[in-house]
Amino acid sequence: MADLHTIRREIRISALCGRQIAEHLVSGLPYETCGVLRGKAAAGGMRIDAFAPIRNVAPDPLHHFVLNPAEWIRECLRGEGLIGLFHSHPSSPPVPSGEDLRQLPLFAGMFRVYLIGSPGGAGSETALNGYFIDKDAGDRYHLLPAAVRHG
Numbered sequence: 001m002a003d004l005h006t007i008r009r010e011i012r013i014s015a016l017c018g019r020q021i022a023e024h025l026v027s028g029l030p031y032e033t034c035g036v037l038r039g040k041a042a043a044g045g046m047r048i049d050a051f052a053p054i055r056n057v058a059p060d061p062l063h064h065f066v067l068n069p070a071e072w073i074r075e076c077l078r079g080e081g082l083i084g085l086f087h088s089h090p091s092s093p094p095v096p097s098g099e100d101l102r103q104l105p106l107f108a109g110m111f112r113v114y115l116i117g118s119p120g121g122a123g124s125e126t127a128l129n130g131y132f133i134d135k136d137a138g139d140r141y142h143l144l145p146a147a148v149r150h151g
Protein backbone atom coordinates (compact mmCIF):
# COMPACT_ATOMS: atom_id res chain seq x y z
CA MET A 1 0.00 0.00 0.00
CA ALA A 2 3.00 2.30 0.22
CA ASP A 3 2.55 3.28 -3.41
CA LEU A 4 -0.66 5.08 -2.51
CA HIS A 5 1.46 7.81 -1.03
CA THR A 6 3.19 8.58 -4.25
CA ILE A 7 1.48 8.25 -7.60
CA ARG A 8 -1.84 6.47 -7.09
CA ARG A 9 -3.88 9.53 -6.43
CA GLU A 10 -6.40 9.57 -9.28
CA ILE A 11 -9.82 7.92 -9.35
CA ARG A 12 -11.31 7.72 -12.83
CA ILE A 13 -15.03 6.99 -13.09
CA SER A 14 -16.65 5.80 -16.31
CA ALA A 15 -19.37 8.07 -17.68
CA LEU A 16 -22.06 5.42 -17.22
CA CYS A 17 -20.99 4.73 -13.66
CA GLY A 18 -20.95 8.44 -12.81
CA ARG A 19 -24.50 8.79 -14.13
CA GLN A 20 -25.70 5.76 -12.15
CA ILE A 21 -24.22 7.13 -8.95
CA ALA A 22 -25.82 10.54 -9.50
CA GLU A 23 -29.22 8.99 -10.29
CA HIS A 24 -29.10 6.75 -7.24
CA LEU A 25 -28.17 9.68 -5.02
CA VAL A 26 -31.07 11.80 -6.33
CA SER A 27 -33.57 8.92 -6.20
CA GLY A 28 -32.87 8.46 -2.50
CA LEU A 29 -33.33 12.06 -1.40
CA PRO A 30 -33.74 13.25 1.27
CA TYR A 31 -32.03 10.14 2.67
CA GLU A 32 -28.46 8.99 2.45
CA THR A 33 -27.82 6.41 -0.24
CA CYS A 34 -24.99 3.88 -0.53
CA GLY A 35 -23.50 1.26 -2.80
CA VAL A 36 -20.33 -0.47 -3.86
CA LEU A 37 -17.93 0.14 -6.71
CA ARG A 38 -16.13 -2.31 -8.96
CA GLY A 39 -13.02 -1.58 -10.94
CA LYS A 40 -9.29 -2.07 -11.06
CA ALA A 41 -5.94 -0.43 -10.71
CA ALA A 42 -5.07 1.74 -13.68
CA ALA A 43 -2.17 3.93 -14.67
CA GLY A 44 -1.86 6.63 -12.04
CA GLY A 45 -4.66 5.37 -9.84
CA MET A 46 -7.89 3.38 -9.90
CA ARG A 47 -10.56 3.06 -12.53
CA ILE A 48 -14.20 2.50 -11.56
CA ASP A 49 -16.34 0.73 -14.14
CA ALA A 50 -19.43 -0.38 -12.26
CA PHE A 51 -21.71 0.78 -9.48
CA ALA A 52 -24.11 -1.46 -7.55
CA PRO A 53 -26.62 0.37 -5.35
CA ILE A 54 -27.25 -1.18 -1.95
CA ARG A 55 -30.26 -0.26 0.16
CA ASN A 56 -29.57 1.93 3.17
CA VAL A 57 -31.16 0.20 6.17
CA ALA A 58 -29.99 2.66 8.83
CA PRO A 59 -32.69 3.44 11.43
CA ASP A 60 -31.97 7.12 10.82
CA PRO A 61 -31.20 7.30 7.08
CA LEU A 62 -31.30 11.10 7.08
CA HIS A 63 -27.84 11.16 8.64
CA HIS A 64 -26.48 7.61 8.53
CA PHE A 65 -26.03 4.70 6.21
CA VAL A 66 -25.94 0.97 6.87
CA LEU A 67 -25.58 -1.43 3.95
CA ASN A 68 -28.44 -3.92 3.58
CA PRO A 69 -26.65 -7.11 4.72
CA ALA A 70 -28.13 -9.50 2.13
CA GLU A 71 -27.37 -7.19 -0.78
CA TRP A 72 -23.92 -6.51 0.58
CA ILE A 73 -23.10 -10.23 0.86
CA ARG A 74 -24.42 -10.83 -2.65
CA GLU A 75 -22.05 -8.20 -4.01
CA CYS A 76 -19.13 -9.75 -2.13
CA LEU A 77 -19.93 -13.17 -3.58
CA ARG A 78 -19.97 -11.82 -7.13
CA GLY A 79 -16.21 -12.07 -7.07
CA GLU A 80 -13.30 -9.91 -7.91
CA GLY A 81 -13.18 -6.26 -8.64
CA LEU A 82 -14.93 -4.95 -5.55
CA ILE A 83 -12.79 -1.93 -4.76
CA GLY A 84 -14.87 0.82 -3.27
CA LEU A 85 -17.69 2.13 -1.16
CA PHE A 86 -20.00 5.02 -2.03
CA HIS A 87 -22.44 6.94 0.13
CA SER A 88 -24.14 10.30 -0.10
CA HIS A 89 -24.48 13.38 2.05
CA PRO A 90 -27.86 14.78 0.99
CA SER A 91 -27.59 18.01 2.96
CA SER A 92 -23.92 18.52 3.72
CA PRO A 93 -20.70 18.71 1.68
CA PRO A 94 -19.20 15.45 0.35
CA VAL A 95 -16.42 15.24 2.91
CA PRO A 96 -15.97 12.50 5.53
CA SER A 97 -17.94 13.13 8.72
CA GLY A 98 -16.80 12.14 12.18
CA GLU A 99 -19.25 9.24 11.96
CA ASP A 100 -17.74 8.17 8.61
CA LEU A 101 -14.28 8.08 10.16
CA ARG A 102 -15.54 6.08 13.15
CA GLN A 103 -17.15 3.54 10.78
CA LEU A 104 -14.15 3.34 8.49
CA PRO A 105 -12.50 0.32 10.20
CA LEU A 106 -15.65 -1.74 9.45
CA PHE A 107 -15.06 -1.47 5.70
CA ALA A 108 -11.52 -0.29 5.23
CA GLY A 109 -9.88 -3.69 4.97
CA MET A 110 -12.10 -4.63 2.02
CA PHE A 111 -11.90 -1.46 -0.04
CA ARG A 112 -9.31 0.83 -1.51
CA VAL A 113 -11.56 3.64 -2.70
CA TYR A 114 -14.09 5.73 -0.77
CA LEU A 115 -16.51 8.05 -2.59
CA ILE A 116 -18.91 10.59 -1.12
CA GLY A 117 -21.49 12.46 -3.19
CA SER A 118 -23.74 15.43 -2.59
CA PRO A 119 -26.55 16.76 -4.75
CA GLY A 120 -25.65 19.82 -6.80
CA GLY A 121 -27.61 23.02 -6.48
CA ALA A 122 -30.30 23.92 -9.00
CA GLY A 123 -29.07 22.96 -12.45
CA SER A 124 -25.65 21.81 -11.32
CA GLU A 125 -24.16 18.35 -11.23
CA THR A 126 -23.65 15.98 -8.35
CA ALA A 127 -20.52 16.77 -6.39
CA LEU A 128 -18.34 13.72 -5.95
CA ASN A 129 -15.24 13.49 -3.76
CA GLY A 130 -12.91 10.53 -3.81
CA TYR A 131 -10.39 9.18 -1.30
CA PHE A 132 -7.94 6.34 -1.15
CA ILE A 133 -8.11 4.22 1.98
CA ASP A 134 -4.71 3.91 3.56
CA LYS A 135 -3.46 2.12 6.65
CA ASP A 136 -0.63 3.49 8.75
CA ALA A 137 2.05 1.60 10.68
CA GLY A 138 -0.26 1.54 13.73
CA ASP A 139 -3.06 -0.18 11.76
CA ARG A 140 -5.17 2.95 11.76
CA TYR A 141 -7.06 3.78 8.58
CA HIS A 142 -6.97 7.13 6.84
CA LEU A 143 -8.68 8.69 3.84
CA LEU A 144 -6.28 10.34 1.41
CA PRO A 145 -7.94 12.82 -0.97
CA ALA A 146 -7.76 11.82 -4.63
CA ALA A 147 -8.48 13.60 -7.88
CA VAL A 148 -11.79 12.36 -9.31
CA ARG A 149 -11.96 12.34 -13.10
CA HIS A 150 -14.86 11.36 -15.28
CA GLY A 151 -14.83 9.53 -18.56
Ligand SMILES: [Zn+2]
Nearest residue numbers: 089096097100
Ligand atom coordinates in the same frame (compact mmCIF):
# COMPACT_ATOMS: atom_id res chain seq x y z
ZN1 LIG B 1 -20.90 10.23 5.44
